Amino acid sequence: MCYPTPQELGLAARALADEHPGEVRLRQAGTSRAGQPIWVLSVAATAGPGGANGPVDTAGPVDAADTAGTAGPAGTARGDGRDVLVVAGAHANEPVGGATALSLARRLLRDPAPRAGCGWHFLLCADPDGADLHRTPRPYSLLDYHRGFYRPPGPEQPEWAPSLLPADRLPPETLALIALIDELRPVLQVSLHATDLGGSWVQLTRDIPGLAEPFGKSAAELRIPVENGASDAAGWPSPGPGIFVIPQPGSEAAGAFHPEDTRLSTWYHAHRYEGTTAIVEVPMWASDLVDDPAPHPDPRGALRMLAGRLAADAALVGAARERAGARDRPGPGPGPGAYEDPAAAPLLRAVDWTLALIPRITAEWTGAGAPAEATAAYIASIDAFGRRLSLRAAAMLLRVLRAQGHPAAPGLDRLVTGWCEEFAARFGARWIPVATQVEHQSRTVLAAYDKLVAADRSTGRA
Numbered sequence: 001m002c003y004p005t006p007q008e009l010g011l012a013a014r015a016l017a018d019e020h021p022g023e024v025r026l027r028q029a030g031t032s033r034a035g036q037p038i039w040v041l042s043v044a045a046t047a048g049p050g051g052a053n054g055p056v057d058t059a060g061p062v063d064a065a066d067t068a069g070t071a072g073p074a075g076t077a078r079g080d081g082r083d084v085l086v087v088a089g090a091h092a093n094e095p096v097g098g099a100t101a102l103s104l105a106r107r108l109l110r111d112p113a114p115r116a117g118c119g120w121h122f123l124l125c126a127d128p129d130g131a132d133l134h135r136t137p138r139p140y141s142l143l144d145y146h147r148g149f150y151r152p153p154g155p156e157q158p159e160w161a162p163s164l165l166p167a168d169r170l171p172p173e174t175l176a177l178i179a180l181i182d183e184l185r186p187v188l189q190v191s192l193h194a195t196d197l198g199g200s201w202v203q204l205t206r207d208i209p210g211l212a213e214p215f216g217k218s219a220a221e222l223r224i225p226v227e228n229g230a231s232d233a234a235g236w237p238s239p240g241p242g243i244f245v246i247p248q249p250g251s252e253a254a255g256a257f258h259p260e261d262t263r264l265s266t267w268y269h270a271h272r273y274e275g276t277t278a279i280v281e282v283p284m285w286a287s288d289l290v291d292d293p294a295p296h297p298d299p300r301g302a303l304r305m306l307a308g309r310l311a312a313d314a315a316l317v318g319a320a321r322e323r324a325g326a327r328d329r330p331g332p333g334p335g336p337g338a339y340e341d342p343a344a345a346p347l348l349r350a351v352d353w354t355l356a357l358i359p360r361i362t363a364e365w366t367g368a369g370a371p372a373e374a375t376a377a378y379i380a381s382i383d384a385f386g387r388r389l390s391l392r393a394a395a396m397l398l399r400v401l402r403a404q405g406h407p408a409a410p411g412l413d414r415l416v417t418g419w420c421e422e423f424a425a426r427f428g429a430r431w432i433p434v435a436t437q438v439e440h441q442s443r444t445v446l447a448a449y450d451k452l453v454a455a456d457r458s459t460g461r462a
Contacts, residue, residue, distance in 0.1 A: 001434040002138035003095035004102070006036065006128035012102055013041045013124060020109060029123065030176025036128040038176050041101070043108045045081055045119040082118040084449055085186040085270075087177065089123075090159045090193070092130030093151040093392075095137070096282060097192030099434060100441040107442060114446055121184060126158040127173055133343055142285065142429060143420040145196060146395035152346065153353030159191065163264035177266050185273035188452050190445050193281045197429050198384055199227030199290040200440060201242040202448075203279040205267055209455050211278075212240020214447035222440050224283065224432060225291035229378025231385040232281075235371075278448045282437045287427035289380040299374035306379075306386050307362040313390035314358040316415060321351060321397055323408045341403045347396045354393040361389070384427065391419045 004012065010026075017026040023044045030038040086104065088097030101122040108115055125131055135148030155164045158173040170178075181189065200219050202211065219226050219242070226242035233244035246262055262268075267277040296302060364370070365382070394416050401409040423429070 001099070001438075003136075003434060004098050005137065006089070006098070006125040006131050009098045009102065009124045010037065010039050013039055013105075013122075016041065016102070016105060016109075023109065024105070029180050030172055032127070032129045032173055033171060034129045034132075036132075038126070038128065038173065039124045040180065041105055041122040041124060043105050043115065043120045043122075045117055046112050046115045047117070082187045082453075083121060083184045084118060085121050085123065085180065085184050085189045086445060087123045087126055087159070087189065087191045087266075089125035089127055089131055090191055091151060091157065092127055092134040093149060093196075094192075094194035095131065095134065096194045096284070096434065096437045096441065098125055098131075100192050100438045100445075103438045104442050104445060107446075114449055118187075118449075119184075121180070121186075123177065123180060126177055127152070129173075130156070133346060139284070141420070142196065142424050143417055145284070146391060146416060146420055148399070149392060149395040150343075150347060150399075151350060151354075151392060151396075153350050156346075156349070159266045162266060162269075163261045174266065178269055181266065181269045181273075181275075186270055186275045187456075188449055189267070189270045189275055189277040190448060191267065191277065191279045192441055192445075193279055194437070195227075195281055195283050195384075196388060197285040197423065197427055198230075198283050198287055198381065199225035199242070200280075200282045200444075201227040201230045201233065201244060202281070202444065203233055203236075204243065204245045205271065205277040207237075207239055207245050208276065208278065208448055208451045209239070210451045211444075211448055212243045214451070215243065215444050216241055218440050218443040218447070222432075222436050223286070224436070224440055225286050225288050227281070227283075227290045227377070227381060228293055229290065229375050229381045230281075231378070231381040234378065234382075276452060278445075280441050280444045280448075282441050283432055284437065285424070285427075285429040286432050287380070287384070287429060289427055290377050290384070292376040292380065294376045296374050296376045296379045299379060300370050300372060302379045303365040303370050303382065306383055307365040310358060310365075310386040310390060311362050313386075313419075314355055314393070317351075317390055317394045317397060317412075318355055320394070320401075320408050320412045320415075321355065324397070324401060324406060341400070344400045344403065347400050351393050351397045351400075354389060354396075358389060361386075380427070384423075387419065387423050387426075391416065391423065394419065 013026050017024045025042045027040055028037045029040040032038060086101055088101040101124055105122055108120055130150060130152050133150035136145050139145035154160045156171060158171065158177050161170050161174040202215060216226060228241055230244060236244040236247055238244050267279065270277050394412060398409060398412045398416055401412060
């Protein structure tokens with residue numbers, strides 16, 4: 001099994017809709033900057049307890065060309081029942097989400113219990129343009145994965161753009177996602193993400209009581225480490241291993257080394273309708289180092305060492321970026337700064353964005369707010385985070401330089417190769433088959449919905 005492309009996702013979804021015309025609908029939710037369709041696959045709700053909520057899709061299937069959605073998506077009765085929105089492909093370099101979305105849709109058709117009074121909707125690829133630039137459908141090693149690596153800068157990422165751009169500059173992919181949330185008002189939004197090397201964890205905009213148990217059970221059965229000290233969630237409340245709740249407005253989480261304000265992302269847009277968002281991360285390669293709860297003997301010393309290494313690695317990439325010369329700077333139109341390779345400009349924007357993040361990150365790691373106490377898992381997660389930042393910048397720059405036949409390419413190639421080998425060796429990288437990644441994400445999505453509904457029932461909301 002390999003990671004599907006946006007085009008393959010659309011074809012598979014169309015086939016599923018054709019096979020189940022009374023239950024499944026495929027429609028276009030928007031168009032990307034490059035003119036690609038953004039597809040939403042919906043699986044209709046069935047009758048809820050006592051038959052109160054379904055079946056609700058009385059209009060039948062709608063052709064994929066229908067983008068207006070005036071009849072409401074399959075599975076939705078306006079003001080009645082529930083809806084779940086699953087978002088895949090928000091990060092171009094994390095391609096497992098599309099495969100998980102298709103697998104979940106098929107599973108819901110085989111076992112419709114989670115559809116009782118609830119429609120399920122799958123945004124198959126939130127960033128098809130970015131996905132086309134990340135060209136590793138079946139990576140055999142970390143080096144193979146980075147050969148075709150691409151991850152857009154923050155302002156070009158559909159979920160993060162609202163935290164970095166004014167409303168009148170949001171990209172069409174973000175506008176399509178926001179419109180879909182406004183339309184569905186989902187009780188649960190799930191964003192499917194992945195990490196290159198590490199473990200699995202879940203971020204929540206609100207706690208979902210009881211999720212840690214089925215999440216941990218799934219990870220154990222599938223031999224996927226639980227990331228107990230995820231760098232993305234440093235300092236956040238954790239109701240159970242691998243489960244992190246994003247701090248509420250007004251609170252501070254030490255060590256969250258990102259320029260984005262998570263609370264301004266599309267994850268929080270569902271809160272306008274009393275919804276909850278879960279972000280489910282799964283590794284491509286596993287490492288048991290991120291599952292070690294033992295106290296680290298010297299967290300601040302380790303962070304100083306990691307900051308120094310990151311700064312030195314970034315300097316090497318920055319020097320290669322400068323050697324590329326002014327002719328390699330992104331620019332419009334013909335003449336200096338233009339490219340024969342259309343991938344060069346977005347790749348270089350991403351390189352520059354990544355390199356610009358690093359000084360702030362190293363300052364955080366060595367500043368007064370650095371933790372005096374931390375687990376070995378947390379330091380391992382920070383170690384991996386730092387390695388991947390410089391590696392990603394180098395890998396994307398290498399793609400540009402190799403395409404141009406630039407004399408700096410061979411040296412950068414050796415650097416990328418060495419970093420990939422060191423990363424894999426340091427963390428004992430173990431490949432997780434795509435089917436296993438999909439299975440764990442699918443189980444976690446279904447468990448999140450089940451526990452959320454149970455919590456709502458216990459409080460009288462359901």
